[in-house]
Amino acid sequence: MHLLTPSRAVLALVLGLAAPLALHAADTKTPEGEAKSRASDCFSCHAFDHKLVGPAYQEIARRYAGKGDAIVQTLMQRVKKGGAGNWGDIPMTSHPQLSNADLTVMVKWILSLGSDSGSAKADVGNAVAEKAGGAGASHTYKTADGKTVKTDFAVFTSADQKHVTASVFNGYEQYNSYCFRCHGGDAVGGEIAPDLRKSLGNGMSFEQFLSITMAGRQEQGMPAWAGFFEAKDIRSIYDYVKARQLDLIPEGRPPSG
Numbered sequence: 001m002h003l004l005t006p007s008r009a010v011l012a013l014v015l016g017l018a019a020p021l022a023l024h025a026a027d028t029k030t031p032e033g034e035a036k037s038r039a040s041d042c043f044s045c046h047a048f049d050h051k052l053v054g055p056a057y058q059e060i061a062r063r064y065a066g067k068g069d070a071i072v073q074t075l076m077q078r079v080k081k082g083g084a085g086n087w088g089d090i091p092m093t094s095h096p097q098l099s100n101a102d103l104t105v106m107v108k109w110i111l112s113l114g115s116d117s118g119s120a121k122a123d124v125g126n127a128v129a130e131k132a133g134g135a136g137a138s139h140t141y142k143t144a145d146g147k148t149v150k151t152d153f154a155v156f157t158s159a160d161q162k163h164v165t166a167s168v169f170n171g172y173e174q175y176n177s178y179c180f181r182c183h184g185g186d187a188v189g190g191e192i193a194p195d196l197r198k199s200l201g202n203g204m205s206f207e208q209f210l211s212i213t214m215a216g217r218q219e220q221g222m223p224a225w226a227g228f229f230e231a232k233d234i235r236s237i238y239d240y241v242k243a244r245q246l247d248l249i250p251e252g253r254p255p256s257g
Helices: 006-027 032-039 057-063 070-081 100-112 116-128 166-183 196-201 206-215 231-245
Strands: 139-142 148-151
Touching (some): 032 100, 057 100, 070 100, 166 231, 206 231
Antiparallel strands (some): 139 148
């Protein structure tokens, strides 16, 4: 019979506790296909369970369930070459920089989301992921000339309308760092690209704004911003431009709390 010294007993206790933690960490490790997809620009346009610019990963998995290995090669080529028509008219940008090895892992991971284990993983991802924008609670504000307007997002942090929200301020910063080159500073319109206030005033929804921004319009010289902006940043830009279109905030740096 061997007795453990106090130091050895403590060490044994630590190792005993560490073992199940290590196993748990291994169980919750991000799948390689998901990690590679996140390292690319895939999550700029796709989400686990809801449509962004492109279809949800789970919807892709459901459409191609049971198609065998041949569909893997087909989808790899679609991702690499890009294009439109399979899920609507919004084109997917090409990804020639991705190797066949990486594409194989990524496509197989997406297809796995139709299985029980894949769906469980997606549920975990959805629990911690932020959904970008969408209609929310209605907010009522007064413009400078006393007109009452409503939005589905918060423009100000309080009823006195003195300070804009962090989202709107982020939109101001992002817009006036990147978008102003073509669309004009302070969202007043430019000579190269249209006045976005008019586009939103004519009924352009956030979903349409997101799709156009991420996919771009190459025939008109507009680049695809997928991989540079996240969907939540595009929501901020949309909120800022909408607030300008409604005359809720003036030109210049909006006061933030």
